[in-house]
Amino acid sequence: MRTSLRKMGWVFALAAAPVIFFSFNGPDDRYFDIARNLDIFATLYKEVNALYVDEVNPNTLMRSGIDAMLASLDPYTNYIPEDDIEDFRTQSSGEYGGIGAVTGRINGKVKVIMLMDGYSAQKNGLKIGDEVIAINGVSIENLSRDETNELMKGQSNKDVEMTVRRYNTPTPIKLTFKREKVKIENVPYFGMVTADIGMVKLTEFTDQAGRSVKNAVQALKEKGAKKIILDLRGNPGGLLLEAVNTTNVFIPKGMDVVSTKGKIEDNNQTYKTLDNPVDTEIPLAVLINSGSASASEIVAGTLQDYDRAVIVGEKSFGKGLVQVSRPLSYNSQLKVTTAKYYTPSGRCIQALDYSHRRPDGSVGKIPDSLKTEFTTKNGRKVFDGGGIDPDISVEGEDISAIAYVLQTKGILFDYATRYYYDNPEIPAADQFSLSDKEYEAFKSWLKTQDYSYRTQVEKNLEDMIENASDEKYYDLIKDQLNELEEVIEQSKEKDLDLYKSQIKTLLEEEIAGRYYLERGSIESTFDADPDLQAAVRVLSNTEELGTILNKK
Incomplete structure (x- = not known):
């Protein structure tokens, strides 16, 4: 953990007379540095816009400056302008106004690659494999995937007309759908793998992820599941509280799940399970891979620390940083890293050390020599500084x-x-x-x-x-x-x-x-x-x- 040092003035008492020496690097000087650099930046920004040989887009120039500044910190501290706020909310809530279709560009053509069960696209005749030609009469031939998705998304209860080209159908087909509130399921699948083993696949920790896992486990037990597999492979994380709620499905109320520590005292918190669990005894396996990050690693690491589950697969990503969002002017937001998180055994699984960049600006992994050994509840050895190591490693083909x-x-x-x-x-x-x-x-x-x-x-x-x-x-x-x-x-x-x-x-x-x-x-x-x-x-x-x- 990076230690924050507050520099203090030194007082020396000399024999001849008391003389006081002060360091000029205190809080007042820091505020002066901030004000001075903001003034320099504002002046430079105005001069470049006024004098540069070619026309400069001031919005693009400012965005480049902001992005470069934040990129020097870590990849997770980001500026979110007003135009991107809706996508940011979708990532957090898993909800948007649309028709429930996923498109992608294949060999230059925009095609429907998946339909969400029960939504307008599936109920009103859209098919996977359909090539999208136009939306609401607007040709999408030269539009990006994001631009195409924006045409499909919008206010609920509004109609969307889509023109598609279908396999073995000579002429284009026009279909009409009504936008509705689409909820991206954080548990897209749960079911029985064998006669007595059920599996829950959790793809992201959006709102209600813990409740979704709880409901899935209860449903599987009713179907006869005596053992559970929780699949967190490729899960990039999400809301910290949903990681706590997901873990709570399998461990008792009142147990430590994760602690956060930052330079601001208010960010130093310990999160405990708050509810009664579904089952604290059912044999449990958790699947992880290199794409399992952040909240996924909190769940896997906590269950490993309590010896509650066997972890199967590959070493996880190694993201031990916590972000919060802060409102900015003009309806924009800042997503900023405020703390590191620690599993119950005391380990932080952050793999990259952003606070000590190489001279060329690149970031290195924390060396094995600096990793610390911790122990699980039963005394098993686990380590920090490099993601979650599986108990059973599986070599992927x-x-x-x-x-x-x-x-x-x-x-x-x-x-x-x-x-x-x-x-x-x-x-x-x-x-x-x-x-x-x-x-x-x-x-x-x-x-x-x-x-x-x-x-x-x-x-x-x-x-x-x-x-x-x-x-x-x-x-x-x-x-x-x-x-x-x-x-x-x-x-x-x-x-x-x-x-x-x-x-x-x-x-x-x-x-x-x-x-x-x-x-x-x-x-x-x-x-x-x-x-x-x-x-x-x-x-x-x-x-x-x-x-x-x-x-x-």
Whole structure:
């Protein structure tokens, strides 16, 4: 923790006469520095706007200055102008006025990539895969994704007309939707993974996240769940109080969850659980990965500190900073880091040290030599300064070059759309699997698509050829290099079979989402999810679970 030092004047009593020496770096001098620098900045700003050779947009110039100033502190201290306030509120509350459709740009075309169950878009005929051409008569061809979303969002109970191009439909279709208050579910999925293990997926800590997890766990117990998996993978965090409420589902009332410490006394607080829990005994596993940050790490770290859950997956992100928002003039706001947070064992999991930047301005991770050891309730060793370490580490499979290009170029997306219209129904998402015949059909269709890609081996070979040319070796080894190029090209032709399992999983996830929306996408990956399978295994083995949670 950074210590704030208040510099005081020194008083020296000398034999000849008392002489008092004062340091001129006290609060008054600090206020003078602030006023002086503000005056310099204002003068500079006026002079640049008046004298610069080209026309300067004063708003853009000021925004650049503010953003650069705040970026020198940390990535989480941000200026939010009036134009962005609505998006900021949406992030906090999870609510906005819209039709319940998610769009994205795929190969230059704006397409519907997901529908939210039960909202106007889904109820009134919009389909995943539809290409959006116009909104309220306004062509979106040259609009950004944000601009397109702004046209769809707006005041509730107002109509939105959307023109879309649909697969196998020769002429564009016009659809009308009524905007409504859309609530982005912080728990998009909960369900049974096995006969006695339930899973809750929490994607963000917006308002009522704790209540959503509580309701999901209660519903799963009614369905027969004897063990619970809480999936926090990719959850970037959110409201601190919702992290406390989520933890409260599994630990008793009155327990410490997180403490915050900053330079202002009012920011030094300890947050305790306030309600009666749902279940303090049910075996629990928490899934985390490198995208689990902030509030996710509070939940995972607290449950780990109390030996209440086994943590499965990868090391978490390592964000141990707390932000609050402050109102500014002209309806703008400042989101500013005010404190660091600490889990019940006393550890702060912040991984990057923003207070000690390198000479080039970059930020380094806290070295292992400076990390401190703490202990959990049962005496297990845990460490600060680098995120939450899982109790069971799971090595994730790297995505292959061919799977990556098929995904990012929208080829899997387009084939899923084709499959949806060619097949009226599929089995339940967790039972759905493409047959070998269907995969061969997909491979045949791929011959009509451009999915060229370069592997890392090809890139390394190109570097080798360049280095050989520079060092005058190319003529000596060109025959071998040409042979190697041919071998690599022949090997790439087999990639569709070599990485069949990986490609099939991604394609099945995309297809299942067409029929069962986000719930289907999640359930289709159960069998191919190594983190989930590791959690199921340890929860099914009472002896192993007990050994992990009691190991010193």
